Amino acid sequence: MIMASLLEVDSVTLQYRTEQKLVTATRNVSFTVERGDRFILLGPSGCGKSTLLKAVGGYLAPAQGQIRLNGTRIARPGPDRMMVFQEFDQLLPWLSVKDNVVFALTSSGTLPRREAEERALHYIDKVGLAKFANSHPHTLSGGMKQRVAIARGMAMEPAILLMDEPFAALDALTRQQMQEELLQLWEDTHFTVLFVTHSIPEAVRLGTRILLLSAHPGEVRDLISNNGRDEVDESGLRLSERIHRQLFQQHPDKEISHVD
Amino acid sequence: MSTEQSAVINQTLQVPVTTDARDTIPATNEDSDIGILRKLYAYAWFRKTLVLIIIAVAWQVYARNLGNELVFPTFGATLSAMWEQTVSGALPRSIGFTIRVLLIGYSMGILLAMAMTRLAVGSKLGNDLLEMLTSMFNPLPPIALLPLSLLWFGLGNGSLLFVLTHSVLWPVAISTHAGFRAVSPTLRMVGRNYGLSGWRYIVYILIPAAFPSILAGLKNGWAFAWRTLIAAELVFGVSSGSGGLGWYLYANKNQLEIPAVFAGLLALILIGLVIENLIFRQIEKRTVKRWGMHV
Numbered sequence: 001m002i003m004a005s006l007l008e009v010d011s012v013t014l015q016y017r018t019e020q021k022l023v024t025a026t027r028n029v030s031f032t033v034e035r036g037d038r039f040i041l042l043g044p045s046g047c048g049k050s051t052l053l054k055a056v057g058g059y060l061a062p063a064q065g066q067i068r069l070n071g072t073r074i075a076r077p078g079p080d081r082m083m084v085f086q087e088f089d090q091l092l093p094w095l096s097v098k099d100n101v102v103f104a105l106t107s108s109g110t111l112p113r114r115e116a117e118e119r120a121l122h123y124i125d126k127v128g129l130a131k132f133a134n135s136h137p138h139t140l141s142g143g144m145k146q147r148v149a150i151a152r153g154m155a156m157e158p159a160i161l162l163m164d165e166p167f168a169a170l171d172a173l174t175r176q177q178m179q180e181e182l183l184q185l186w187e188d189t190h191f192t193v194l195f196v197t198h199s200i201p202e203a204v205r206l207g208t209r210i211l212l213l214s215a216h217p218g219e220v221r222d223l224i225s226n227n228g229r230d231e232v233d234e235s236g237l238r239l240s241e242r243i244h245r246q247l248f249q250q251h252p253d254k255e256i257s258h259v260d
Numbered sequence: 261m262s263t264e265q266s267a268v269i270n271q272t273l274q275v276p277v278t279t280d281a282r283d284t285i286p287a288t289n290e291d292s293d294i295g296i297l298r299k300l301y302a303y304a305w306f307r308k309t310l311v312l313i314i315i316a317v318a319w320q321v322y323a324r325n326l327g328n329e330l331v332f333p334t335f336g337a338t339l340s341a342m343w344e345q346t347v348s349g350a351l352p353r354s355i356g357f358t359i360r361v362l363l364i365g366y367s368m369g370i371l372l373a374m375a376m377t378r379l380a381v382g383s384k385l386g387n388d389l390l391e392m393l394t395s396m397f398n399p400l401p402p403i404a405l406l407p408l409s410l411l412w413f414g415l416g417n418g419s420l421l422f423v424l425t426h427s428v429l430w431p432v433a434i435s436t437h438a439g440f441r442a443v444s445p446t447l448r449m450v451g452r453n454y455g456l457s458g459w460r461y462i463v464y465i466l467i468p469a470a471f472p473s474i475l476a477g478l479k480n481g482w483a484f485a486w487r488t489l490i491a492a493e494l495v496f497g498v499s500s501g502s503g504g505l506g507w508y509l510y511a512n513k514n515q516l517e518i519p520a521v522f523a524g525l526l527a528l529i530l531i532g533l534v535i536e537n538l539i540f541r542q543i544e545k546r547t548v549k550r551w552g553m554h555v
Contacts (some may be wrong), residue, residue, distance in 0.1 A: 059449060077452040087446040094468045094551045107464060108454040138552025 004071040005032035006192055007056065007160055012065035014051050025051035026218035028065070031211050033160065036190045042203040043213030043221075044247060049196045052218065053164050056194060057083050069159060079108035082153040086165040088145045091137040091152075097124060098133040101152045110156060123155040124148070126185065143174040150182070154191060161193040167202070179205055183228075200240045200247075204230045212246055221246055333519040341519035342526060351508070351527060358489060358504030359531075365421045366485050369428025370478070376429075377436045378462065394434050402427035402488045406495060420492055427488040428481040435477025439470025472548045479540050486532065 009032070014025040025048030033039045041049040054060050056067055058077040067074045069081065082104075084090070091100050101120035105111045111119060124133050127147040137145055146166055153161050167175040179202060186193070197203050203210050205228055212221035230239050237245075300306045316335050323334035333341070345351035376393075379386035402423050409419040443466055451465035467474065493506025503511065505524060512520040548554065 054449075057449070057453070059452070077449070078455050079453065081453075083449060083453050085446050085449070087444070089444050090446050090450055092447070092450070092465075092468070093553050094471070094547070103464075104454055107456055107460070136551055 004068070006035050006037075006070060007033040007194070008066075008068045008071075009033075009052070009056070010066045010068070012052070012055065012062045012067060014048060014055055014060060015063040016051065016060065024063075024217040026213070029213070029218060029220055030065075031220065031223065033192060033194055035192055037192055037194075038186060038206055038208045039192075039194050040203040040207035040210040040226075041194065041196045041213060042200065042207075042210050042243070042247075043198065043218060044215045045198055047213040047215045048218030049198075049213055050164055052213075053083075053162050053194065053196045056160075057081055057162055079104070079110055079156050080159045082156045082158040082161055084146070084149045084153045084161065084163040084166045086168050088142050088169065090149050091145055093137050096134050096136055097129060097140070097148050100137070100148060101155050104152050104156055108156070119155050120151075123151040126154070126188070127151045127181070141174075143170055143178060146170065146178060147181070150185070154185065154189070157191075159192065161191055163193060163195045165196055165198070168197070168199075175202075182206065200243050201230075203243070204228065204240050210243070212243065214247070330516055330518050333522055337519045338522040338526060341517075342523035345520055345523055351523065354503065354505045354508035354524070355527060355531065358493065358506070361417060361420050361504060362424065362485060362489055365424025365489070366428055366482065368421065369425045369481060369485070370432055372425060372429050373432035373436060373477075373481075376433050377440065380437050381440055381462070381466070390433060390437055394430050394437075397426070398430040398434060402484065403491050406492055420489065423492050424485050424489055427484040431480040431484055432474075432477040435473050435480065436470065439473025439477075440466050442473065443469040471551075472553045475540075475544065475548060479536070482535065482540070486535075490528065 010030055012029050013027050015022055016025060017023070029048075029052065031039075041052060043049050051060065055062055056069075056074065058074050058081065061075075074081075091097075092103065095103055098117070098120050101124060102113070102116045105116035105119065106113055110116070121130070121133060124130055127150055129144060129147055129151065132140060132144065137148065140148070149166065153163075167178050170178065183206065185191075195206060197206075204226060207226045207228075210224045210226050212224065213219065214221050224239070224243070226239065232238050233242070235242065320335040323332050323337075326332050329337060342351065376386075376390050380390035381387075405426055406419065406423055409422045413419040413422055447465060447469050451461050456464060489504070490506040493504045494510050495506075505528060509521055509524045512518075512524065
């Protein structure tokens, strides 16, 4: 038996219906995510990267192609693919920080109440919010709310953590801090994460592999391996500059070299 | 100074006082220069109490000058009638009857509203049905159904309950449904991410997320039910001797026991204040305010 990749996205075309027409968000996108990857979906707005993430989350069925997790086709949302959203209202406002994490664990049947509490406190402590375990979300800052959402996602110990521009609504300073914290957390546990962003610096800082998508509809431009150091290559350009050219120049498609 | 203050408070213990928790005394460094009255004046509860005393005194003076207890009894006579009626058990019995019918009707209305809303979130047709029914029945004053209700259910609790249920069902259904529809897409996705669906999704995600709106509906439903029930009771006293507050007012007026009528009205005001300002405000404080969810 061949060991399958953790996540296989196989020639996926995604479409959604608006009031007037059928929009194609991504066309024929394929990639695979391995265990321990920090896999980035990078592209301009409208490239369908968030839609792609939602399809992996199970909120949207592909019009064509297949998405498989551990070889099993994804049919619906589930706790093995925890989402971290951009919006601050992703925490349940009626539950305390601790109960937000506990409820995720108990309602999904992941753990019984007592063990869930133990694990929740462990992960809340990991993101540095132990003091706020009994606070309600509305008393927290935006950055703290996102930390709780990350703690909740990690506490579920999902097969893959799906992050949809989780730091996009934060101020620049907090964003940078959160990026460093995320890398720190990853060093601890080597979880697998699929991360959507439209920021090239964020992609270069966070990703082990970066998938570039073009806009309207999203198609794969390139897949880049990355060490986070934004190095200059033989062309004399930094990685972030090369990505910028690939994404925003009109006809570079033919010259794209595949780094894999 | 302190005797003056306690005298004021003693005098007002009989009347309902609504206090505002957010009141604060303005900070001052020169306590000695400011009289206790002026300091008390900074509290809303103190000013409101003062207003109540003024009203009570004006009532007393006017009624005494009028000197006609059959038209307008004094404040004192009203209070003593209230005391007598309470001791004799007539007033508590009426209140008990009214509250019991009210609670049954209120619960029935809420249950039906929940069932209809469940149907409405479950399917497009259910949604259309609820929207159609609410837009038809919500503008209809519940009391207008009383004649029909009497025809169908006779002179008894059945008629009261039918009208009551009708008065609670539509406002609660409208707010609950609107609340469900306003639940943010992110929260919905979070709930489904945990694998919640069906009843569990409604109970654990939709209801708490829509709670500010649901609570507003419950308050509205309560207000409608309370007014409708008293009006319905005024029209007919239910089977002999066991009527509610509405009937109590009507019967006492017929016997020209006007101070008792005033006592009944005062009781209505007190019950309304207790439920609206104590019960609902407490629920609000412990839920939506604590959660930082405002409508």
